[in-house]
Amino acid sequence: MNPTIVLLFSGKRKCGKDFITDHLQAKLGDKCEIIKISLPIKSYWAKEMNLNLNELLSDGALKENYRLEMINWSDKMREKDYGCFCKVACENAKGKPIWIVSDVRRGTDIQWFKENYGNKIKTIRLIADEDTRRERGYKFKSGVDDVASECGLDNYSGWDLVIENGRNRDSIEKQLEKIISLISV
Numbered sequence: 001m002n003p004t005i006v007l008l009f010s011g012k013r014k015c016g017k018d019f020i021t022d023h024l025q026a027k028l029g030d031k032c033e034i035i036k037i038s039l040p041i042k043s044y045w046a047k048e049m050n051l052n053l054n055e056l057l058s059d060g061a062l063k064e065n066y067r068l069e070m071i072n073w074s075d076k077m078r079e080k081d082y083g084c085f086c087k088v089a090c091e092n093a094k095g096k097p098i099w100i101v102s103d104v105r106r107g108t109d110i111q112w113f114k115e116n117y118g119n120k121i122k123t124i125r126l127i128a129d130e131d132t133r134r135e136r137g138y139k140f141k142s143g144v145d146d147v148a149s150e151c152g153l154d155n156y157s158g159w160d161l162v163i164e165n166g167r168n169r170d171s172i173e174k175q176l177e178k179i180i181s182l183i184s185v
């Protein structure tokens, strides 16, 4: 079964992509599935390096230790097929009507979803001020924060919704309400 709606979430490091999409999933329940484009990348990396996949998926230090290498390896793969990780990541979600893609990072990610799911996609940008992101553990790293995986969508202007998740954020309930209103239009 194809999805009826595909929500694409984007935002810079520590803006709260996992936090917001986890809460959204808890609210929507069985109807939805979270898709992480980074999952096939991390699965490969965990296998190759003999790492704990769950730890690599969590908000801990392991992810940061390997982030740069994972970006560089995955960019090489994308040069051959820009949709390769999007395609594999979606396999797990087949059967659910609402797809929540929690880590859209590049124009080619949006392009791939548009090509495959057309007007079912809605794009959401999460923003947070740098101080708040720093409090959550963000620290600028050259090769990570100044390359396409982090900045690829900085100049994208077609967002269906922009959500503030920094110092001036609304309550999570209000944030979720705004997102859910996209599903019903």
Ligand SMILES: Nc1ncnc2c1ncn2[C@@H]1O[C@H](COP(=O)(O)OP(=O)(O)OP(=O)(O)O)[C@@H](O)[C@H]1O
Pocket (backbone or CB within 6 Å): 011, 012, 013, 014, 015, 016, 017, 018, 019, 020, 059, 136, 165, 169, 172
């Ligand atoms: N609205 C919020 N209220 C309270 N804590 C938050 C909020 N948003 C995010 N956080 C916390 O900030 C930290 C970073 O958030 P999260 O992991 O969701 O960011 P991310 O955008 O997914 O980061 P990354 O790009 O590194 O994967 C987490 O510990 C999370 O619980």
